[in-house]
Amino acid sequence: MRYQAVGLILSLFLVGSAQAQPAPTTSDMPLSERRVSYTMNVTLDPETRTVQGTQQVTWRNPGNVPVQELQFHLYLNAFKNERSTFMKESGGAHRGFTAEGNDPWGGVTVDRMQLAGVEGADLTQQIQFIRPDDGNPDDETVISVQLPQAVLPGETIALDIDFTSKLPQIFARTGWQEKADGSPFFMVAQWFPKLGVYEVPGQRYLPEDAPEGQWYTHQFHANSEFYADFGTYDVRMTVPEDYMLGASGVQVEETTDGGMKTLRYVADDVHDFAWTTSPAFREYTTTWRHVNLRLLVQPEHEDQVQRHFDSAIAALERFDEWVGPYPYTSLTLVDGVGGSNGMEYPTLITCGTVYKLPAWARFLELVTIHEFGHQYFYGILASNEAEEAWLDEGMNSYFEVRIMDDVYGAGAALDFPGFQISDEAMQRVSYTKNDPSRGQVFARAWDYPHGGYGRNSYAKPATLLKTLENYLGWETMHQVWRTYYDRWAFRHPTTRDFIAVAEEVSGQELDWFFDQFVYGTAVVDYRVVSISNRNVSEEEEPDRFESRVRVERKADAIYPQTLQVRYADGTTERKEWDGRDQWYAFEFEGDQRIVEAFLDPENHILLDTNRLNNRRVLTSEADGRVGRKYQLKTAVWLQQIFTLITGLL
Amino acid sequence: MILSSFSAGINALRKRPGLAVLLYVLDLALAFVLSLGVLLLINEEVAQSGFAPDFAAQFDFTVWMDFSEQVGDAFFPIVGQLLWVIPLWLMWKAVAHVGLVHALRGDAIRPFWDGVGRFGLRAMLLALMYVVMLVMAVVGLGLVIWILNQLWGGEVGIFWVNFVLAPILVVSVFAVLDLMHDYSRIALVVDEQAVRDAFGTGIRWAFQHGQASWLYLLWFVVAAVLWLLPFGFDFAATEATALGMWVLFLVQQAAMLGRSAATVGWIGSETAFYETIRLREMPLYADVDEEEAAPWSYEPPPSPDADDPGLAMA
């Protein structure tokens, strides 16, 4: 109720000052290069689940040679049939959802394309499907258009396009779904002809001395979603009057006509535009500093409104402090239906929860924080997800871990009495206990070994970045992130760019780290092999011990190690080792015997695949409490089972 | 009638506390022996790892996963033991139940083991018939829950059907079967009915005597609370010291001894209830031999306890 009241007052205020158009960003100046612009006018037909409309798209040639070709993504065609590259890679199933049922397929057709304002300059016949990644002749997710006249350097071209988007039944976060009560839900994403990225020499990996620029327009793959240029969007969406609508950017106009309403949204300095609509949504709003948060929630989840806002604001606060300012004035949280949830679009994310989700299951918080994080790692720092997914999902997972554990503590991922799991431990184990040597982090999304996408683009990057943070210290790492943001916001950074920032800020050479864990497949595992103490004192002399701790590097990665030993009197001592040799012996001398040896006592090297073997005590110090504790618990549980049997028979 | 039967159960327990101790000790002994495998397995990997003190104080997911990876398949034999232990224990529970009925019926003191010996085999046959009933009930419940899920779709429906309705339905049906089984066993022992007849008696009893259900419910609540207590203690405790672990264990054992006592009281109550009803029905046939007086249409075998007044209490 609190939010509805706020929303009411806010809307009254807006009606009173209808002239003042809300701005989509906090800046009066463009934040990005804005190489592209899209003006669209589209109508949803809920019966045929089709969005039909017109689009004027402009593109400015950023290079220094004329360009005769344009390339567009037609990503909705991934859901055209089971022969698309997306469907083949995902085996017809995407994260648990499959294309079946009635009317499952979708697709987008370009009905007409012509040079804007030039009569008879029809380009529709010039459209050709291309398959730059895999040559799959059945994939229609990328088109190329030959222009009658080249676009000169610095010049802008405008095209008028008519297109029809048939939405699939929700698949990979896009499409239509009917709720159990029959009410329709539409998530309109990856839905319009969107330009690829024309990279100029010196941009990303294209050499400075390359003769000309190059289009990077990847097909839609099962494991990658985005790479496009920043620009401006001005979109009019027409839907039935009783539908609630949410979209990227801010709403600037609303008109109604004959049972339909048209909402106009503008979004600046973003590289995509998505919207959602349904008559079932309930709306809640709140604000955080300059950001208007809006939640479109399913009625059955209204008791979880606060959880949505709390987690989104927790993320906003921490990203602002740790990385850089959130430059947009809006954030729309969508509680979608089924497979539409857990997805990021500019200033609009889908979260997702279930009816009566208990407080100890922080699924809703985790998804909301994760998807919000993509506003930075994908949105503002717009790396090429198809080619370097870890810069997007991986860096974002690292911040998800940081925020979840900061806000919710030791039980961030699971908070059950006596059984708490932090998000850091969850990500670490997802990497270390899941074939840690298979596949490298730096890989194109479609080249990950089967089942390796989650490990290599989420869990391992989160774990390796947290390890790097522990190595450099948070002070330094914090500066790395702020510098990375300052330098690369609203651009397309690469792995190389991130490493350069990390090395520059820390003043350290870090190739040894990135070569092993980002470009390579090295695995860390060190163990304490033995502790020996030899009393070398002569008779009647006070005790004098020569002690030795033998350690082993069990796997191929080399990582500097700290060994902590504990003496019989409880005092400790630490020694460093470069970690290079396969076997190594630490030597100590003193009047006490060593009773415990512990590698990485601070738990800094989260990449270590077996922490249990990092530590050893003398037999005399063996502690049977853990065994006893779990034995007693097991006994009690067995007794309880035996008692239950009495009830059954 | 319900309350008097309930207190009859309490009285039976007071007279024969040893029976509760016997049931409890056997469960504890078996569970403790089986759990020793866990002790050995964990201590082999963890006791000398240096992580033991930390881990005893707080669950550590990373170290736990390292441990699990290390022991790997060694856990399976421990779980595997349950495959033969549970069927064996089911049989023991079946025979122990008739032993209890025998020991607690009437007001004479009868040895528990005597009942086990005399009725054990028939009790197992009876249990087998109820296993068939149980399987049928499980199939039926599965079907009903599946249909409910189809009728009431959506996540709201899924929640209410599977997390609220289904558990209530399952517990209720199992409880009704358990109630029938209880009276079948009582008929088997008290009236020395043949297995098939006793089976029928139990089923009829549940429908004919509404008060039997209330009596059952009363004990069900007591037993359920006592059963849940050890879990509650487990979640509430943050034991790290060896002493703390044992204290928690002992507190849990106290609840479980209470649960065994409830079993004795429960069966005592139901037996008393049965005998009271049977005695009430008797005056109709006051002039005939007692063995013919049974209102059932079959011929029960002559009871060696026929001269027993059959009243557990006044």
Ligand SMILES: [Zn+2]
């Ligand atoms: Zn993500």
